[in-house]
Amino acid sequence: xxxxxxxxxxxxxxxxxxxxxxxxxxxxxxxxxxxxxxxxxxxxxxxxxxxxxxxxxxxxxxxxxxxxxxxxxxxxxxxxxxxxxxxxxxxxxxxxxxxxxxxxxxxxxxxxxxxxxxxxxxxxxxxxxxxxxxxxxxxxxxxxxxxxxxxxxxxxxxxxxxxxxxxxxxxxxxxxxxxxxxxxxxxxxxxxxxxxxx
Numbered sequence: 592x593x594x595x596x597x598x599x600x601x602x603x604x605x606x607x608x609x610x611x612x613x614x615x616x617x618x619x620x621x622x623x624x625x626x627x628x629x630x631x632x633x634x635x636x637x638x639x640x641x642x643x644x645x646x647x648x649x650x651x652x653x654x655x656x657x658x659x660x661x662x663x664x665x666x667x668x669x670x671x672x673x674x675x676x677x678x679x680x681x682x683x684x685x686x687x688x689x690x691x692x693x694x695x696x697x698x699x700x701x702x703x704x705x706x707x708x709x710x711x712x713x714x715x716x717x718x719x720x721x722x723x724x725x726x727x728x729x730x731x732x733x734x735x736x737x738x739x740x741x742x743x744x745x746x747x748x749x750x751x752x753x754x755x756x757x758x759x760x761x762x763x764x765x766x767x768x769x770x771x772x773x774x775x776x777x778x779x780x781x782x783x784x785x786x787x788x789x
Contacts, residue, residue: 603678680716
């Protein structure tokens with residue numbers, strides 16, 4: 592039986608934008624089930640002693656990353672605009688993705704949030720922006736946001752982030768297949784091959 596790929600992502604993560612844009616189609620083509628796993632990088636970085644994104648803490652690395660993102664997006668045919676603020680908060684969007692992880696529309700939502708952040712320079716920390724994205728993909732933003740902001744909805748994201756820490760995730764995007772970790776957008780194909788072999 593083919594094992595699923597767990598896609599662990601964070602909306603502030605640049606390289607997760609690349610992975611999110613292609614993972615649903617890649618999994619479908621490979622015949623591999625996909626599980627959307629939203630988590631927060633802040634607590635993960637904090638556990639490593641980091642107070643900010645490594646791309647901000649190490650400016651040379653950050654400068655390379657933005658150049659690399661331009662190249663990678665061009666290769667994939669993805670629009671890209673360097674955000675005017677990085678990393679942006681995305682708590683509401685993350686709660687929605689965690690609460691509605693099994694919804695048929697979650698992939699469209701995830702891609703739209705990434706596009707807003709990394710192609711349109713929209714403030715994804717703004718509830719109005721997130722509500723408009725939910726409406727744009729044909730869902731009831733009031734109902735979706737209400738479900739995600741209940742105590743139960745908030746707890747889902749906390750549990751997911753705790754699980755990421757417990758399982759040794761240290762960055763995003765990460766792919767987990769049958770307990771094996773693959774880190775980085777460029778490891779998606781390895782994860783898919785591992786899922787098929789498993």
